Amino acid sequence: MPQLRQNIITGDWVVIAPERAKRPADYNISPLPPKMDKSNCPFCEGTKGYKENQKVLRASSEHIYVINNKFPAFVESGKKASVRSYYPEKGFYRAREAIGDHDVIIVKDHETSLPHFSKSLMAEMIEVFCDRYNAMKKEPGVVSIMPIYNHRPEAGASIAHPHAQIFASGIVANTVGKEMSGAERYFGINGACVFCDIIAHELKEKVRVVAKNDDFLSASFYAARFPMETWIYPLDHCSQFEDMHKSNINNLADVLMETIERMSRAIPHLPLNFYIHTLPTTHKSSSSYHWHLEITPRLANYGGYELGSGVIIDIMSPEDAAEYLRKPTKS
Numbered sequence: 501m502p503q504l505r506q507n508i509i510t511g512d513w514v515v516i517a518p519e520r521a522k523r524p525a526d527y528n529i530s531p532l533p534p535k536m537d538k539s540n541c542p543f544c545e546g547t548k549g550y551k552e553n554q555k556v557l558r559a560s561s562e563h564i565y566v567i568n569n570k571f572p573a574f575v576e577s578g579k580k581a582s583v584r585s586y587y588p589e590k591g592f593y594r595a596r597e598a599i600g601d602h603d604v605i606i607v608k609d610h611e612t613s614l615p616h617f618s619k620s621l622m623a624e625m626i627e628v629f630c631d632r633y634n635a636m637k638k639e640p641g642v643v644s645i646m647p648i649y650n651h652r653p654e655a656g657a658s659i660a661h662p663h664a665q666i667f668a669s670g671i672v673a674n675t676v677g678k679e680m681s682g683a684e685r686y687f688g689i690n691g692a693c694v695f696c697d698i699i700a701h702e703l704k705e706k707v708r709v710v711a712k713n714d715d716f717l718s719a720s721f722y723a724a725r726f727p728m729e730t731w732i733y734p735l736d737h738c739s740q741f742e743d744m745h746k747s748n749i750n751n752l753a754d755v756l757m758e759t760i761e762r763m764s765r766a767i768p769h770l771p772l773n774f775y776i777h778t779l780p781t782t783h784k785s786s787s788s789y790h791w792h793l794e795i796t797p798r799l800a801n802y803g804g805y806e807l808g809s810g811v812i813i814d815i816m817s818p819e820d821a822a823e824y825l826r827k828p829t830k831s
């Protein structure tokens with residue numbers, strides 16, 4: 501019998517309908533065709549594209565360099581941006597300039613891919629996220645910043661050379677805004693952070709736990725929208741991702757890579773995204789909001805019902821998913 505489950509943070513419903521589920525071994529995802537030649541790759545050292553990119557170099561570290569996106573979704577204002585909405589279409593529809601910033605975080609090694617990143621490379625990437633986050637925070641008009649990673653074209657990666665992105669915008673992301681108001685409501689009723697309560701509950705129940713270390717928990721999400729959707733939470737309450745210390749960064753890299761490795765061992769060549777939800781820069785800190793990282797494997801596309809209703813049908817139970825991930829070689 502399918503089960504309706506509610507996201508305790510936002511109130512959104514999903515349907516968990518595992519009757520139609522395949523086992524991980526039944527997913528047959530083809531490996532990607534070989535990447536374009538290094539000499540044509542826009543992100544590879546020595547090419548024409550690389551030389552262009554170096555003109556907009558934002559930051560660089562041992563294995564990573566950062567450029568401004570060539571086709572940014574959000575653009576720096578150059579001057580102090582207006583924060584009020586305006587009404588360009590006969591005073592009816594609301595629109596405003598897409599002020600903000602958009603960086604591409606490029607791993608120098610053309611040959612590697614996300615599931616094969618070393619933990620130290622991932623730690624370096626997270627450190628770059630934090631540095632760029634803190635720089636973007638000071639830019640005029642920036643309200644929220646989101647580091648993301650797309651792995652494989654099915655998950656939106658248009659260039660095969662491994663890279664992450666950071667979006668900085670003048671609006672609070674729809675998802676984060678919804679989580680913030682839900683978390684505030686929960687705090688008002690229960691006097692506690694909903695994420696801290698989720699962590700305590702998951703550690704007690706254990707069925708959805710995927711991995712854990714001194715600072716972080718990785719667990720299947722109870723109201724998952726995607727097969728094997730997994731969230732990573734800092735164990736101690738913290739609303740801002742950019743406040744992490746070096747030791748936290750290493751532990752986040754450990755738990756993130758362990759989760760991704762387990763995912764791609766359970767289902768080889770699994771396409772996925774991950775992204776970080778953290779408090780908008782308009783807030784100093786929050787007792788009700790708790791930053792976290794969401795990993796969304798992309799095995800299924802949304803159909804008409806999902807788009808029409810906003811109610812997502814997930815065909816893998818989160819408890820089964822956690823079991824597959826804990827024992828990735830058996831399926």
Ligand SMILES: [Zn+2]
Nearest residue numbers: 541544610661
């Ligand atoms: Zn390349």
Ligand SMILES: [Zn+2]
Nearest residue numbers: 693696737790
């Ligand atoms: Zn918390």
Ligand SMILES: [Zn+2]
Nearest residue numbers: 679777792794
């Ligand atoms: Zn979230």
